[in-house]
Structure formats: C-alpha cells, structure tokens
Amino acid sequence: MKIQQEQKYSAAERKAGGRYMRELFGSIAVYMVLLMASVTYGPAMDFGFLKTAVLAAPVIGFFLMIWAVARQVGRMDEYQRIVMLETFTLAAAVTAGVTFTYGFLETAGYPRLSMFFVWGVMGxxxxxxxxxRRWVMDR
Incomplete structure (x- = not known):
C-alpha cells in the first residue's frame, strides 16, 4: 500500500503535505500549551483585562491552525481546492442542521450546550x- 501511495502523489504534493502537517501540528502544540496555561492560571486570577487575556490566549493557537489550513489551500491545485471546499461546505451545512435542530430541543427542556459543541460538530x-469522499474517490 505504501508503494502505491508514493506513486499516487508527486514529490511536490508529498513535500507540501509534510509542510502542512508541520505547520498544523505546530499550531496545535501552541494551542495545547496555551490552553493548559489558560485553564491552570486563568480561573484564579482577579477579573480584569489580564484574566481575559490569559483565558483567551488559546485562540492564538486556533488562529495559527486557520493560517496553516489557509496556506495549504493556497498550495493545492484547483481540483483539490474544490474538493476540500465542497467538503467544508457540506460540514458547515451538517453543523448548521445539527445545531439548529438542537436549538429547538433546548426550547423543549433539553440542556443548553456550550458553544464548544459547535466546533466539535464541525470538526x-x-x-x-x-x-x-476520499473513500469514494479511491474506489
């Protein structure tokens, strides 16, 4: 299978994929470090700007993830870009459907969910x- 994959992707595609993985996992590492610091030190701080900044600091890692994905989209050819953006569009539609439906369930007494739930559904x-889609295309 590995030999088949090496023939399937060009050297440039493998290089771009490796760069993307380094950028993405680097940004995830930044996010995790900032998240751990945020939940460790933020709650005990006095209310104010510093507490808000510490608690919001993990967003820096999240923006770095967006940057990594945007760079990878820029490195893709048109076909790959269309497939990825179609997949993202479908995921956004599923997320809208799930969260919209759950909003109605909340009016019937279901527990309120955190906004973090939306990202979980989206991801x-x-x-x-x-x-x-990859499975269908590879068949």
Whole structure:
C-alpha cells in the first residue's frame, strides 16, 4: 500500500503535505500549551483585562491552525481546492442542521450546550465527510 501511495502523489504534493502537517501540528502544540496555561492560571486570577487575556490566549493557537489550513489551500491545485471546499461546505451545512435542530430541543427542556459543541460538530463532520469522499474517490 505504501508503494502505491508514493506513486499516487508527486514529490511536490508529498513535500507540501509534510509542510502542512508541520505547520498544523505546530499550531496545535501552541494551542495545547496555551490552553493548559489558560485553564491552570486563568480561573484564579482577579477579573480584569489580564484574566481575559490569559483565558483567551488559546485562540492564538486556533488562529495559527486557520493560517496553516489557509496556506495549504493556497498550495493545492484547483481540483483539490474544490474538493476540500465542497467538503467544508457540506460540514458547515451538517453543523448548521445539527445545531439548529438542537436549538429547538433546548426550547423543549433539553440542556443548553456550550458553544464548544459547535466546533466539535464541525470538526467531526469535516473529518467524516472528508474520509467518506476520499473513500469514494479511491474506489
């Protein structure tokens, strides 16, 4: 299978993929470090600008993730870009449907969910739809 994959992707595509993985996992590492510091030190701080800055610091890592994804989209050819953006669009539609539906359930007494739930649905949808589309294209 590995030999098949090496023939399937050009050297430039493998190089771009490696660069993307380094950028993405580097940004995830920044996010995790800032998140750990935020939840460790932020809650005990007095209310004010410094507490807000410490608690919001993990967003820096999140923006770095967006930067890594945007750079990778820029490195893709037109076909790859269309496939990725279609997958993202489908994931956004699934997320809208799930969160909109759950909003109605909340009016019927279901527990309120954190906004972090939206990102979880979005990320999971993007992953599952992407894996499915890849499976269909590879058949």
């Amino acid at each position: 999971a949808s993007w992953l599952v739809i992407g894996m499915f």
